Amino acid sequence: MSGTMRQVVLRAYAKGTPKTGxxxxxxxxxxxxxxxxxxxxxxxxxxxxxxxFALDENLVTGRAHVGLGEVIYGGAVAxxxxxxxxxYKPGEFVEGRTGWREYAAIDPKTVPLRKIDPALxxxxxxxxxxxxxxxxxxxxxVEVGRVAAGETVVISAAAGAVGxxxxxxxxxxxxxxxxxxxxxxKCTALxxxxxxxxVDYKAPDYAAQLAAAVPEGIDAYIENVGGAxxxxxxxxxxxxxxxVVCGFIAYYGVGREGxxxxxxxxxxxxxxxxxxxxxxxxxxxxxxxxxxxxMAGWIQAGKLxxxxxxxxxxxxxxAAFAGIFSGNRNVGKLLVKIGAA
Amino acid sequence: MSGTMRQVVLRAYAKGTPKTGxxxxxxxxxxxxxxxxxxxxxxxxxxxxxxxFALDENLVTGRAHVGLGEVIYGGAVAxxxxxxxxxYKPGEFVEGRTGWREYAAIDPKTVPLRKIDPALxxxxxxxxxxxxxxxxxxxxxVEVGRVAAGETVVISAAAGAVGxxxxxxxxxxxxxxxxxxxxxxKCTALxxxxxxxxVDYKAPDYAAQLAAAVPEGIDAYIENVGGAxxxxxxxxxxxxxxxVVCGFIAYYGVGREGxxxxxxxxxxxxxxxxxxxxxxxxxxxxxxxxxxxxMAGWIQAGKLxxxxxxxxxxxxxxAAFAGIFSGNRNVGKLLVKIGAA
Numbered sequence: 001m002s003g004t005m006r007q008v009v010l011r012a013y014a015k016g017t018p019k020t021g022x023x024x025x026x027x028x029x030x031x032x033x034x035x036x037x038x039x040x041x042x043x044x045x046x047x048x049x050x051x052x053f054a055l056d057e058n059l060v061t062g063r064a065h066v067g068l069g070e071v072i073y074g075g076a077v078a079x080x081x082x083x084x085x086x087x088y089k090p091g092e093f094v095e096g097r098t099g100w101r102e103y104a105a106i107d108p109k110t111v112p113l114r115k116i117d118p119a120l121x122x123x124x125x126x127x128x129x130x131x132x133x134x135x136x137x138x139x140x141x142v143e144v145g146r147v148a149a150g151e152t153v154v155i156s157a158a159a160g161a162v163g164x165x166x167x168x169x170x171x172x173x174x175x176x177x178x179x180x181x182x183x184x185x186k187c188t189a190l191x192x193x194x195x196x197x198x199v200d201y202k203a204p205d206y207a208a209q210l211a212a213a214v215p216e217g218i219d220a221y222i223e224n225v226g227g228a229x230x231x232x233x234x235x236x237x238x239x240x241x242x243x244v245v246c247g248f249i250a251y252y253g254v255g256r257e258g259x260x261x262x263x264x265x266x267x268x269x270x271x272x273x274x275x276x277x278x279x280x281x282x283x284x285x286x287x288x289x290x291x292x293x294x295m296a297g298w299i300q301a302g303k304l305x306x307x308x309x310x311x312x313x314x315x316x317x318x319a320a321f322a323g324i325f326s327g328n329r330n331v332g333k334l335l336v337k338i339g340a341a
Numbered sequence: 342m343s344g345t346m347r348q349v350v351l352r353a354y355a356k357g358t359p360k361t362g363x364x365x366x367x368x369x370x371x372x373x374x375x376x377x378x379x380x381x382x383x384x385x386x387x388x389x390x391x392x393x394f395a396l397d398e399n400l401v402t403g404r405a406h407v408g409l410g411e412v413i414y415g416g417a418v419a420x421x422x423x424x425x426x427x428x429y430k431p432g433e434f435v436e437g438r439t440g441w442r443e444y445a446a447i448d449p450k451t452v453p454l455r456k457i458d459p460a461l462x463x464x465x466x467x468x469x470x471x472x473x474x475x476x477x478x479x480x481x482x483v484e485v486g487r488v489a490a491g492e493t494v495v496i497s498a499a500a501g502a503v504g505x506x507x508x509x510x511x512x513x514x515x516x517x518x519x520x521x522x523x524x525x526x527k528c529t530a531l532x533x534x535x536x537x538x539x540v541d542y543k544a545p546d547y548a549a550q551l552a553a554a555v556p557e558g559i560d561a562y563i564e565n566v567g568g569a570x571x572x573x574x575x576x577x578x579x580x581x582x583x584x585v586v587c588g589f590i591a592y593y594g595v596g597r598e599g600x601x602x603x604x605x606x607x608x609x610x611x612x613x614x615x616x617x618x619x620x621x622x623x624x625x626x627x628x629x630x631x632x633x634x635x636m637a638g639w640i641q642a643g644k645l646x647x648x649x650x651x652x653x654x655x656x657x658x659x660a661a662f663a664g665i666f667s668g669n670r671n672v673g674k675l676l677v678k679i680g681a682a
Contacts, residue, residue, distance in 0.1 A: 053610075144616075226609055239623065248609040268567060268589040269394075272621035275485075280613035282580060 001039060001082055005030045006314050007101035010066050013057035017325045022055065023072065023318035031105040038088045038113075040078035040104045045314070045336040046127035047321045048075065048161075052252040072100040072317075075132065076338070077116060077123045093118055095126040100317055102338055121299070123341055128161055128333035129299065129306035130292055137165035138291035139281045140246040141173065145220050149174025152214050154233060157224035158198060159186040161333040162246055165295075166222050167195045168304050175220075178213045180229060182327045189331045193305050202327075207232035217241075226250040227264060234270045245280045252325065307332025314338055342380060342423055346371045347655050348442035351407045354398035358666045363396065364413065364659035372446040379429045379454075381419035381445045386655070386677040387468035388662045389416065389502075393593040413441040413658075416473065417679070418457060418464045434459055436467040441658055443679055462640070464682055469502055469674035470640065470647035471633055478506035479632035480622045481587040482514065486561050490515025493555050495574060498565035499539060500527040502674040503587055506636075507563050508536045509645050516561075519554045521570060523668045530672045534646050543668075548573035558582075567591040568605060575611045586621045593666065648673025655679055 004027050011024040033039040054066045054073045066073050076099070080092045085108060088094070096113040098104040106113065116126045128134060140162070141147050153170045157163045158179030170177040171194045179190045179198035187198035199209045210232050217238040223230060227250035237243070270276055298304035309330035311320040317336045324334065345368050352365040374380040395407045395414045407414050417440070421433045426449060429435070437454040439445040447454065457467045469475060481503070482488050494511045498504045499520030511518040512535045520531045520539035528539035540550045551573050558579040564571060568591035578584070611617055639645035650671035652661040658677045665675065 245609060245612045247613065251609055268586060268592055270621075271586045271619060272588065273623040275621045275623035276619075278612060278617075278619035280611075280616045282614040282616035 001030050001032075001103075003030050004028065005102040007099070008072050008314060008317055009069050010055060010072060011068070013068070014052065014055040018052060018055060018318075018322045020318040020322055025315055030103045033082050033084045033105045034107075035084055036109070037084050037105045037107050038080050038094075039082035040076075040094065040098055040106055041081045042076045042078045042098065042102055042104065042338040043093075043341050044077040044124045044127055045100060045317060045338050046075040046131070047311075047317065047324065047334040047336060048132070049247060049249050049252060049324055051321065052325070073097060074100055075127055076104075077126050078104070079339075088113070093123060095131060100314065102314060118341070121296070124308060124333070124335055125306060127335060128308065129165055129295055129304065133161035133333060134165055134295045135291045136246060136281065137162045137169055138294060140222050140244045141166050141169040142291070142294075144279050144281050145222060145242055145244045147173045147175050147220050151175045151219035152178065152216060153220045153222065154178045154180065154210075154214065154218050154236075155222040155224070156180040156201075156229050156233070157247065157249060158190055158195065159331045160224060163222070163224055164190065164193060164307055164332045165304070166246070168193055168298075171195075172298060172303055178210075180210070180225075180233075183329065185329060186331055189307065193307065201229045211236060220244065222246055224249060230264055234264075234266055237270065237274055237276060240275045240277065243276060243278045245278060249325065309334050311336045342371055342373075342444075344371050345369065346443040348440070349413050349655060349658055350410050351396060351413060352409070354409070355393065355396040359393060359396060359659075359663045361659040361663055366656050371444045374423050374425045374446045375448075376425055377450070378425050378446045378448050379421050379435075380423035381417075381435065381439055381447055382422045383417045383419045383439065383443055383445065383679040384434075384682050385418040385465045385468055386441060386658060386679050387416040387472070388652075388658065388665060388675040388677060389473070390588060390590050390593060390665055392662065393666070414438060415441055416468055417445075418467050419445070420680075429454070434464060436472060441655065443655060459682070462637070465649060465651075465674070465676055466647065468676060469649065470506060470636055470645065474502035474674060475506055475636045475647075476632045477587060477622065478503045478510055479635060481563050481585045482507050482510040483632070483635075485620050485622050486563060486583055486585045488514045488516050488561050492516045492560035493519065493557060494561045494563065495519045495521065495551075495555065495559050495577075496563040496565070497521040497542075497570050497574070498588065498590060499531050499536065500672045501565060504563070504565055505531065505534060505648055505673045506645070507587070509534055509639075512536075513639060513644055519551075521551070521566075521574075524670065526670060527672055530648065534648065542570045552577060561585065563587055565590060571605055572607075575605075575607055578611065578615055578617060581616045581618065584617055584619045586619060590666065650675050652677045 008023050012022045014022050051074050075097050077095050080088050080090050093116040094113040095116050096111050153175045155163050155166050159181040167177045177195050179195045180201050182202050190198045197213050214236050218236050220242045221233050223245050224247040226248035349364050353363045355363050392415050416438050418436050421429050421431050434457040435454040436457050437452050488494050494516045496504050496507050500522040508518045518536050520536045521542050523543050531539045538554050559577050561583045562574050564586045565588040567589035
């Protein structure tokens, strides 16, 4: 296949909140697939907060680190357009971390690809409810959070891709679900998908509103933010409550050598004195296929909705990605439409 | 009983590390026991890091807060010398939080007292191996830490009252036990009580020494310090390792409104990405009596030693207590001898 394509590369390592100037849009020739490779045409690009880790000058996660001038790391759904690999045929659809570009020549041994059946669900769901965010939400609520009927669960960044799903899973499990999100619009949207209530962390009386929303205290807190959003949660946690660290976006702008969670006074004390259980999901999300079976079943049963916010075109990706870290208005999964399905 | 006694009161709220000038020694009349009270003669005073919380101007733990001019909060072993309570007789020995004073008139309804049999073990053990530190060490290793044979366990503040016991419990459970302590003398003492090895956090190559001491990584970390001591532990934790928050003495000088664990960069990231389980023991240490039965059995079987560091006289208590927070040379339980047994 000949012609040119666009791709987004790293112009400058991100300092704190990513800026659009950290990225550059380039036009380059469409690469020919080498032996064992497939040529992929990107359809959907996934904008995930964790990409931020890959953009630091100091290597934060070895596998994903992006150097200056390199294509930005990120998940996508793509169509196979040419194949030099026996397992992949043109016209098939795949999901994988193929990067911010319109076409990619990929060796599946280097970048794992998952085949997607477009008849089962919209292709975009492979990046959301039936992909990494769905697995994460399931893992945080079920495997790690062990949320049970009758419990009170609080979820921060509740309007995010993971949060919107986690809250609905909480309702399916029989819990009372309280979201924390920025702004009345997001809160309204979350109540529409089934959250019992939602507290706006931008409200001047946020802490009092949160306390009023959980009169019996909190059994499980799904942490996606950290810092000032999480501070008022700590005194409301019950003894031996669970805090599931799904994310901590308030600290994503902080490099490996920067300060730790210095916006969370009393964290260690609360862990100790309340017998808190704080757990991450790394290495546990491997229970993925089971999680996705649950999620697909819940969608079919009409119990799970998956809001999406869609941005058009690769050139819109940097601003949309930066917006994740500055309290944008998106609800649910943030996607960039790159090409026709 | 007539006459005078000495007591230590709070002269100034502690700021950061406690100083001897924060305390004042007073001579006051020995109080007569009122109805329902017992008059206690203090024999052993326990110097525990957690007393630091009670000395903050901002109320940190409601129950224990010490106001200006009030007697310092703290555990002791005492003899009943007069009794207006049917359950207590002169000549009996009790353990309870009766404060830094030579005599105390106590209502057991307000300050719980535990009777001690001096024939079973030395009286001082009621404040150490057969008291709160022993319960804490047991809880951190057994109930919360779930330490298993063949695992590698790292313990910070290993020379402290809890650490020395936790390490020996680890050996009893069949684990490989690595201590972290300040100075070669402490490390030598810890190896003498059975630690497999010990790393000096004051050594310039502390991080490298620690890494070399755990070639297969760390299954469980017993946290007693935080901050710069804990930083080099994080990258050595295995996936899904347990971190038991038994204490965090590096932050005890920080009031409720002060910064959080800002000396621990990457803490939240490690929790998330490694699926770490971080747990405190608050509300769990209630399993105390069982723990003390285990501890007593291990002492009788010659499997558990309980080093003590003894300071003489109430007037020595403030400096000895302050020393806990500035890397003193004590190994094991720190006690003040107040009166004859």
